[in-house]
Amino acid sequence: SYELTQPPSVSVSPGQTARITCSGDALPRKYAYWYQQKSGQAPALVIYEDSKRPSGIPERFSGSRAGTMATLTISGAQVEDEADYYCHSTDSSGNHVVFGGGTKLTVL
Amino acid sequence: QVHLVESGGGVVQPGRSLRLSCAASGFTLNKYGMHWVRQAPGKGLEWVAVIYYHGNREYYADSVKGRFTISRDISKNTLYLQLNSLRAEDTAVYYCARDGCSGSYCLDHWGQGTLVTVSS
Numbered sequence: 630s631y632e633l634t635q636p637p638s639v640s641v642s643p644g645q646t647a648r649i650t651c652s653g654d655a656l657p658r659k660y661a662y663w664y665q666q667k668s669g670q671a672p673a674l675v676i677y678e679d680s681k682r683p684s685g686i687p688e689r690f691s692g693s694r695a696g697t698m699a700t701l702t703i704s705g706a707q708v709e710d711e712a713d714y715y716c717h718s719t720d721s722s723g724n725h726v727v728f729g730g731g732t733k734l735t736v737l
Numbered sequence: 738q739v740h741l742v743e744s745g746g747g748v749v750q751p752g753r754s755l756r757l758s759c760a761a762s763g764f765t766l767n768k769y770g771m772h773w774v775r776q777a778p779g780k781g782l783e784w785v786a787v788i789y790y791h792g793n794r795e796y797y798a799d800s801v802k803g804r805f806t807i808s809r810d811i812s813k814n815t816l817y818l819q820l821n822s823l824r825a826e827d828t829a830v831y832y833c834a835r836d837g838c839s840g841s842y843c844l845d846h847w848g849q850g851t852l853v854t855v856s857s
Contacts, residue, residue, distance in 0.1 A: 630799065660841050664782070671847040672774075672782065677838055683845060715782050719842055724796045726772065726784035726842050 631655060631720040633729035640735040647703040649732045651716030654697060661699030662717045663692055665710075666731075672715065676701060706736045739763040739846040741833050746851030749823055759816040759833030759848055766809050767792070770836035771816045772844055773807060775829035775853075785831070786818065787842065801827075823855045 633653040641647045651661060663676040674683050676692035679699065689704045699718075703710055716729040745757040759771070773785040786797045786807040795807050806819040816833050830850040837845030 662843055664844070666782075671832055671849050672834075672844075673847065674843070674845050677843050677845070678840070713781075717782075717784075717842075717844070723841065725798065726774075726787065726844075728774075728782040728784060731781040 631725075631727050633716055633718060633727055635714075635716060635729040635732045637730070638733045638735065640737075641706050643708055643736055644705050647706045647710070647734055647736070649701040649703075649714050649716075649734065651699045651701075651718075651729045652697050653699075653718060653727070653729075655721050656694060656697050656699055656718060658721070659718045659723070661692065661694050663690075663699075663701045664715045664717065665712045666715065667712045675714075703734075706734070708736050710734060711736045739835065741835065741846060741848035743831065743833055743848045743851040746831065746853045748854045748856060750857050751824060751855055753823055755820045755823065755853060757818040757820065757831055757833075757851055757853070759818075761814045761816065761833075761835070764835070765811070766790075766814055766816060767811050770842075771807075771809065772834045772836060772842070773805075773816075773818045774832045774834055774844070774847075775827075776832070776850075777826075777829040780829075783829070787836065788816070790836075820853065823853075825855050827853060828855045829853060 664672040666672040679694040834844035835846040
């Protein structure tokens, strides 16, 4: 089955840039999406179609995709950005959603 | 304002069945596809199923195919997930989510989830 691979954890100091990667063989042909899940809460969409931000998402969140890798960048990370982040794409058929394993972002 | 509220979770014995509901407001189900996603305790997100906006197409994760069924009632603006032949590994918080982007799947609004515990 198709898989998306994320690093288990990323740690930065407040104000630094955090980068979270997501790799998958189908990514050259499929959009990547990113979700933020704070402790005890439901996930929330922060980036869609590789690089677009839903309304209400701060400008410090950005996304990109090149080849088999997608990247979520948080420029000037803040303490409130501490959360688990999941990438999502679809398999080669386009019919099934696949989530990455998640990355725990620590900002301290 | 989009709002999704799941219900129907609880403790159930292995092999038994359960039906989850997701009441939607702020939009109509016949305009959007809908997904179920689950999260086992302390684990990551796992996609479960999708139903297209027209209701004529559904897809399932291999782990639940043949046991779970996604459906909807347009008149009640409610999404369902029928869970049959439950196993311990189905224990999870189950979220419903709206597919809100054109083109590829995009889960733009999520409910707060309902917990299903499969245990004897």
